[in-house]
Amino acid sequence: MTRQAVILAGGLGKRLRERLGDLPKPMIPFAGKPLLEIQIELARQHGFTDIVIFACHRADIIENHFGDGHRWGVNISYVIEREPLGTAGAVLAGLDRLAPNFAVMYGDTMLNVDLDRLWQTHERSHADATLFVHPNDHPLDSDLIEADAGGWITAFHNRPHPENRWFQNLVNAGLYVIKKSALQSWAGSATAMDFGKDLFPAMLRRGAKLLAYNSPEYIKDIGTPQRYDKICAEFAAGLPQRSSLETPQPAVFLDRDGTLNREADGLRSAEQLELLPGVAHAVHELNHYGFRVIVVTNQPVIAKGFCTEADVELIHRKLETLLGREHAFVDRIYYCPHHPDKGFTGERSELKIVCDCRKPNTGMIHQAVRELNLNLRRSWLIGDSTTDLETARRAGLRSILVRTGHAGKDGKFNATPDFVFPTLREAAQFVIEQLAAMP
Ligand SMILES: [Zn+2]
Missing domain, CATH: 3.90.550.10 (Spore Coat Polysaccharide Biosynthesis Protein SpsA; Chain A)
Known part of the structure; x- marks a missing residue:
């Protein structure tokens, strides 16, 4: 027709x-x-x-x-x-x-x-x-x-x-x-x-x-x-041609807590959300240089019954508003609401499952690839924990550990970062330089 x-x-x-x-x-x-x-x-x-x-x-x-x-x-x-x-x-x-x-x-x-x-x-x-x-x-x-x-x-x-x-x-x-x-x-x-x-x-x-x-x-x-x-x-x-969905794009996957915002041991409400210094500028620079910027975050607080999906979405609206005030944006926010260990009071048993989206599994990364056509070979994952580093390893992404939040001292996985920087600001600067070096 x-x-x-x-x-x-x-x-x-x-x-x-x-x-x-x-x-x-x-x-x-x-x-x-x-x-x-x-x-x-x-x-x-x-x-x-x-x-x-x-x-x-x-x-x-x-x-x-x-x-x-x-x-x-x-x-x-x-x-x-x-x-x-x-x-x-x-x-x-x-x-x-x-x-x-x-x-x-x-x-x-x-x-x-x-x-x-x-x-x-x-x-x-x-x-x-x-x-x-x-x-x-x-x-x-x-x-x-x-x-x-x-x-x-x-x-x-x-x-x-x-x-x-x-x-x-x-x-x-x-x-x-x-x-x-x-x-x-x-x-x-x-x-x-x-x-x-x-x-x-x-x-x-x-x-x-x-x-x-x-x-x-x-x-x-x-x-x-x-x-x-x-x-x-x-x-x-x-630029209009280059940012087409037909061409796989480079992306920077960002962990949320401890990387973008201050680690608050299971952040549950928007009031608690506080951006780390310099992150809005870092995200703005990544936007400017043509990276897709994607947040991937585990939020087991939902499965544990500490807060609801609506609470987490309000937290994300605040995150987007604070970034927007400084002319920065993220293309997508993916969160995993699940947690594998059953048997606690107040938990939501339907979310207490083994899933493929909880990092270090790569479900959220692959969902982003499907929805946004990403070139993983030219992409990065930046986070503050060994879970992030292990996720990057499994997905075939280059990893950067930042020394904010857990600073890689959580001891959960035996994974080493490809690069280490003090904060997201230096990490973003580095991946932008790498993009220019290897277009
Ligand atoms: Zn999940």
Whole structure:
């Protein structure tokens, strides 16, 4: 079946006027090619041959350039907006032109996303809408979403965010696959509406199933001259291509307690969480140099009944918020709630099992490889205990022991580190140098 992609190309681009001249925002060039053309080629590459462009400001320039799309191997049609209705308002007004399921791209985002994988995830999940989300390095001034362990969205937290509340670092990136029937009841309302601020929250309140598709692929909006210039430089350097899910990426796996945060002998509540000095900067640097950053942590406190999954997830929201304040993020946090030894009061017997995720087993590492396509040969595990070192040995990862937390003195496994550094800061610096030495 033909796949349909909607591109919202009506943006005025006021803030980009000095770079745009007379052009509408989606025609802004990257290495001489209009952004909209890059998007159409991406869509075509993933099997989207039916393209609907919603245009407004200087729609004539867009139509003259692309015509019916045959030069790009696609069929392009146009919906001309008479007045700006916002992202969702425009789609609702043109709903009768759309297919039963359709992808939505914003005409002001540079992206390199495997749209085929996104589409297939949407179809398999039977979601009403699937939203591409990701952590970013400025979550505090971003609109955030909250998702449960299965990826279903449970809340929208739009800016501004209250202080002293902890948020998952998951940002709506402005790329969706939507089931048309889920929008039918809003179709008549010709009022201005934004997907992220208005329509999706309203759908959630009415019980719609919204799936968060969390992916580390490249997607950034070009809203300001500064961002445009930065993305131009990244585009010229090939960053959108390099961060594709098709290419296995180097990763740094980080232990949590004693490596990122102060060891607290079975941390049980968010109040107890305190980042170690310098770790946010270290994580920021790893982000900047293109490592996937992944936390892998054993949390037997859950099996032992000392705290719940919800407590641990709140701890992780605080961890993400504290890192986000310093422009750092982690791509995933995996935790093992299990513990093998039965027979204690208050324990949760269903979690008192021998599992393959509890370190030094490598279940969490392999889950990350499956979900994020990682190149283990170029990856590292950094931790403070011999359990971490043994995990790295079993997974074939190079290991670094940090002298924080247990500092390797726990005596559980007879495993030696490949390298030793005082803190995560020096360890991160070292793996960045190694990446440059062996690209
Ligand atoms: Zn486990």
